Amino acid sequence: MDTSAKSLPAISITALSKHYRLAGKSVRKAVDQLDLSIAQGQIYGLLGANGAGKTTIIKMLCGLIIPTSGHIVINGYDLARERYRAVQQIGAVLEGTRNVYWRLSAWENLLYFGRLKGCRERELRIRARQLLEELELWERRNSAVRTFSRGMQQKVAIACAVIADPSIVLLDEPTLGLDIQAARTVKDWVAKLAREQGKTVILTTHQLDIAQQLCERVAIMRHGQLLADQPLTHLLKYFREEHYQIRLRGQLSSEQAALFAPLNMSYADGESCLTGLIGNQAQLYRYLADIERLQLPLLAVQLLEPSLEEVFMRLLSAGKEVKDHVA
Numbered sequence: 001m002d003t004s005a006k007s008l009p010a011i012s013i014t015a016l017s018k019h020y021r022l023a024g025k026s027v028r029k030a031v032d033q034l035d036l037s038i039a040q041g042q043i044y045g046l047l048g049a050n051g052a053g054k055t056t057i058i059k060m061l062c063g064l065i066i067p068t069s070g071h072i073v074i075n076g077y078d079l080a081r082e083r084y085r086a087v088q089q090i091g092a093v094l095e096g097t098r099n100v101y102w103r104l105s106a107w108e109n110l111l112y113f114g115r116l117k118g119c120r121e122r123e124l125r126i127r128a129r130q131l132l133e134e135l136e137l138w139e140r141r142n143s144a145v146r147t148f149s150r151g152m153q154q155k156v157a158i159a160c161a162v163i164a165d166p167s168i169v170l171l172d173e174p175t176l177g178l179d180i181q182a183a184r185t186v187k188d189w190v191a192k193l194a195r196e197q198g199k200t201v202i203l204t205t206h207q208l209d210i211a212q213q214l215c216e217r218v219a220i221m222r223h224g225q226l227l228a229d230q231p232l233t234h235l236l237k238y239f240r241e242e243h244y245q246i247r248l249r250g251q252l253s254s255e256q257a258a259l260f261a262p263l264n265m266s267y268a269d270g271e272s273c274l275t276g277l278i279g280n281q282a283q284l285y286r287y288l289a290d291i292e293r294l295q296l297p298l299l300a301v302q303l304l305e306p307s308l309e310e311v312f313m314r315l316l317s318a319g320k321e322v323k324d325h326v327a
């Protein structure tokens with residue numbers, strides 16, 4: 001296979017399913033007839049509620065779970081028929097804290113994973129040093145990973161995943177449990193992997209603000225199927241006509257705020273701000289009628305671009321597939 005072709009998708013998934021047999025004759029469809037194509041050099045977010053099937057997809061891409069049916073092609077290599085070559089294209093950090101050896105130092109972990117992946121000794125040492133320096137871990141390279149903070153451990157795990165310089169990096173919940181500063185370091189580094197080194201990054205996360213900052217394209221999954229698979233900018237435009245901000249002078253009482261309950265309420269500088277998706281004009285007028293009835297001083301009603309979190313919640317509650325028709 002020609003892996004150098006730029007037009008080749010990094011990952012191509014066709015009619016992929018994973019069905020688990022449960023007790024009796026019942027079956028859980030963790031992933032169900034999924035089609036997906038992920039372009040080279042993209043940061044791709046795989047989003048969905050708990051149990052949507054994200055980790056199952058990541059594990060199938062790594063070759064850790066055998067699909068029930070369907071095909072996975074990675075940089076042109078069929079995972080079922082050319083497994084070694086296909087898996088070589090990938091570096092992965094799975095969910096949780098056990099991606100690296102806690103008794104080994106950061107340096108030893110990098111050398112261990114590099115040798116396991118067939119790196120040559122001289123290049124391996126140069127790359128290990130470069131990665132540890134980039135991630136600000138060089139000073140602590142000889143300390144056992146178990147003595148590291150959660151953020152430092154996660155940085156070591158990501159460094160181990162990319163030690164052999166794979167072109168595709170899979171990150172399952174890369175910022176879970178990290179404090180704001182550690183999450184930002186990981187986030188900035190993920191962005192650098194794609195934008196400066198041209199790597200394809202596929203990440204799952206429940207932190208939708210991080211997905212919104214990082215991802216160029218986003219898939220939203222529900223019950224093993226796709227509800228949406230679109231460029232982030234398209235998705236954010238999807239409910240643009242329905243996302244409002246209503247500003248009022250003064251602070252609402254809790255009884256007054258309850259009338260606008262599905263909207264987010266904030267108060268600052270003497271103004272109350274109601275923000276959220278208002279699905280139709282009739283609902284908007286009902287809110288405005290309440291405002292008039294309560295004699296709340298109205299300052300402004302404005303259309304806003306929704307956040308990814310609002311689009312996500314809306315899509316999940318609607319439960320309908322979204323076609324890519326937004327220009």
Ligand SMILES: Nc1ncnc2c1ncn2[C@@H]1O[C@H](COP(=O)(O)OP(=O)(O)OP(=O)(O)O)[C@@H](O)[C@H]1O
Nearest residue numbers: 020028029030048049050051052053054055056057
């Ligand atoms: N080994 C297994 N046996 C049976 N069912 C499983 C197994 N592994 C996963 N599942 C089920 O498959 C579905 C998808 O799980 P998966 O872990 O892929 O979801 P997820 O989107 O990653 O969820 P989360 O966000 O909670 O990590 C869930 O209903 C889960 O309970």
